[in-house]
Amino acid sequence: MRAEYSDWSGLMINLKVKLSDRSYPIHIGNGAFEAALAEFEKARAASKKLFCVADAAVAAKHKTKLAALSKTAEIFEINGGESSKSLANVEKLCSILAEKNIDRKSCLIALGGGVIGDLTGFVASVYMRGIDFYQLPTTLLAMVDSSVGGKTGVNIPEGKNLVGSFHQPRAVFADTRFLNTLPRREFAAGMAEVIKCAVLGDRALFSMLERESLSCKHSKLPEAIRRCCRLKAEIVSADERETSKSGGRALLNFGHTFGHAIEKCAGYGNYLHGEAVGIGMLMASRLADKLAGAESGNFDRIKSVLRKCGLPVKLSKLEAADMLEAMYRDKKTLAGKLKFVLADKIGESRTEHVDSSDVLSVLEDFLR
Ligand SMILES: NC(=O)c1ccc[n+]([C@@H]2O[C@H](COP(=O)([O-])OP(=O)(O)OC[C@H]3O[C@@H](n4cnc5c(N)ncnc54)[C@H](O)[C@@H]3O)[C@@H](O)[C@H]2O)c1
Structure with missing residues (x-):
């Protein structure tokens, strides 16, 4: 902690x-x-x-x-x-x-x-x-x-x-x-990665993001950047080449499996990477709810912080089946197995292989 x-x-x-x-x-x-x-x-x-x-x-x-x-x-x-x-x-x-x-x-x-x-x-x-x-x-x-x-x-x-x-x-x-x-939209896209770090491993940072609206001149921004760099430095020092069988550097992909599929299916450039990762984190949060019963309220808390940072929280006009197919083609998907980063609690995360039927049902709910 x-x-x-x-x-x-x-x-x-x-x-x-x-x-x-x-x-x-x-x-x-x-x-x-x-x-x-x-x-x-x-x-x-x-x-x-x-x-x-x-x-x-x-x-x-x-x-x-x-x-x-x-x-x-x-x-x-x-x-x-x-x-x-x-x-x-x-x-x-x-x-x-x-x-x-x-x-x-x-x-x-x-x-x-x-x-x-x-x-x-x-x-x-x-x-x-x-x-x-x-x-x-x-x-x-x-x-x-x-x-x-x-x-x-x-x-x-x-x-x-x-x-x-x-x-x-x-x-x-x-x-x-x-x-x-830096243009406002690019700043917001960077905030998605700050939120990611907070959800992955820094509950105190997440609480701060719930209280404050960070901007480029906010006095707490350098500390927020430091906390993200510290988390990344610790993870990279322990698993530089992402070879750990569970957890490790792959944790930094929280929201990215869904996010990459959003970028691809919506057409590259329609969503900035950070915007797609933001919605991806929400989808991953729904998946954690479905599989293991994540801490109650996680989804709403993440959604509200994303909104506060000016990031999109909804998707339209994408097909669940297309997104699932894009996930299977993602270079991070190994041996045809979908692996996700799941945060059961804010500040605690793990990696897990997930059945495609569970992923599809989360996508269908989300895109309805
Ligand atoms: N190596 C890694 O571990 C890693 C991790 C995450 C993302 N990435 C890569 O990072 C890239 C995205 O990076 P990005 O979001 O910084 O995009 P970017 O480098 O394209 O910058 C975004 C835009 O902001 C402009 N810009 C940059 N700094 C500015 C400033 N100070 N003032 C005004 N304009 C400025 C750029 O000209 C560009 O138009 C992707 O290619 C992604 O794959 C790499």
Whole structure:
């Protein structure tokens, strides 16, 4: 059980992902960007070259920060958005790195959301058989989820994230001031991942979310991000490659089996990933009710927090049978068995194989 929620604001928070010689720090808060600049200056003084892949929208909106970064790193801009996570961009970036004589001792920097982080991390993992990289996340989703844990990758026409690697960053610097320019809908989508962490393993965080409406400038946001990163860091330290037979890193997929099916069946781009995961968590909560009799009121509590964050809680025009089929095709479904993360209580979760008839009946209820 987590400690009670502590009010926190102003200072920078540091925590660590423990992976023996690949352990790394996560710096969160107002000031993390300056901490990153200091680290890059040291790297440059040690004759390392630094090459930054920056989200073009971030570069346009944070010109002063980019100018400061350009003193230590060469900057290359790429558009955010899912279509940038492509093998074509991997090839393009690798060619640029080679042309610029970026060597094995050099470091890449990912400045952007999950798209830039996943793409740059993947390039860092394959260029010259792997070079170092840093994560500077600029979306809430990237701060609480994608920048931590070392999953990198790109999409191919056959599916999302089908080409990828595990490659941990040297450090993560999550400066919350970047969130001031993040569109409201993207912020809300990131909140879905915060809610996910709370339901999975942090009852105190969940209670705080029931009481407060977090925004990018809310004094409790950095503490909420820290709690999500801490949960992810603990899970990743124990099961880096998601090989645990039960629980482990797979717990982070709470709401995702339903969520991926929603994204696919509604057509990619109609729901943001976080929006689909939010509804997915509600469906998973119904499933837990049906199977084991989850703590009463869970479903309504999750629904009310999702609503408060401006996330959708209903779906229409999707067919239950199509969604079930999409789940069987999901790359996380192994040997034809559907596995779900179930939270019987807020703050406690487990993984379980579930019969397709139970899943179908939850889908039919939900889509009625
Ligand atoms: N590696 C992992 O463990 C992991 C985990 C979860 C999600 N992901 C991946 O993350 C990706 C989604 O990430 P995302 O939601 O951050 O999307 P994104 O990177 O596409 O960013 C969303 C939008 O916000 C813009 N943006 C980014 N930062 C901004 C800022 N500070 N101000 C204004 N605009 C800004 C981007 O240009 C983009 O249009 C997906 O590809 C998903 O597969 C990876």
